[in-house]
Amino acid sequence: MIYIATGFADFDIKLSSEIENSKVIFYRDFLRQTDDYSAVVISTFFDRHTDSEEDRKEFINLLFSLRCRDKRVVLLVDEDDREILAIALALGIYDIVMYPAEVSDVINRIKNPATFSSVKILFERLKVFEHAGFKDVLKSEDTSKERFEIKAEKEFAKQSNMEDIEEEAGEKKAAGESTFIQTDCEEDIKRVLAGMLRFLGARKIPSDIYEMLILLEDLIADTYRK
Known part of the structure; x- marks a missing residue:
């Protein structure tokens, strides 16, 4: 009613x-x-x-x-x-x-x-x-918007930087140069790759990450061929 x-x-x-x-x-x-x-x-x-x-x-x-x-x-x-x-x-x-x-x-x-x-x-x-x-509500809303915009700018800059690194790596690889994108976790990556290589039967483990990846690719291909 x-x-x-x-x-x-x-x-x-x-x-x-x-x-x-x-x-x-x-x-x-x-x-x-x-x-x-x-x-x-x-x-x-x-x-x-x-x-x-x-x-x-x-x-x-x-x-x-x-x-x-x-x-x-x-x-x-x-x-x-x-x-x-x-x-x-x-x-x-x-x-x-x-x-x-x-x-x-x-x-x-x-x-x-x-x-x-x-x-x-x-x-x-x-x-x-x-x-x-509720005076602070509007301020909080503006602050949140500002934080979001700053975060978006950082993400865009980070993405652009990664694209530049990948492009540079591609150019070096095409030129026959050994390259790898360095990170703060390089040693951890090496340990993981070394473990995978040993599991696949590798006798000699390279020290360069790029060489380790190439060897890993070859060993996986050999495994499938068998």
Whole structure:
């Protein structure tokens, strides 16, 4: 069930006629007294008798009560009403329709719930992060992005360097020169290769890694030929 409570009778009736399983209501206590609905379309003008601060506080309390019961709220609000917008966002109300609203705008929002990314610009414009004590969240996001970019640059430089080494090795090999890409694990590689060569029956183990690889290739080929 979707309750409709914008405070504009004609608008509510027309909207209700376009939405299945919906009902127009006229006072805020009804939303507190019943629990047979999953969503409500509400506006800042709903059940508002005056423009007093008391009425405004009551509306904010109503929004809080709805979210405490996990009700989905589609909120119609004036774009300049920064206080209500900031409070709504802090309560996790992202389905926001700005005045002047059309019935089609509300229907579209009901069918296509807003995501955090779609209201992120409002969070930033209203500085909700700062008010809620999340000032460091944005800094952390920027720092993470910077770290990612630095890491990507290092990986690119490393890849480019490896390509240059491989190209140089290929040129030396084509020229008949003995070469091998040196690493910090050279001795470990030699030990592994020596063990493989002995297993394959090699009597003399070369000291040069490149020669060891050539001998290994020959021994494997001989094994398959047998």
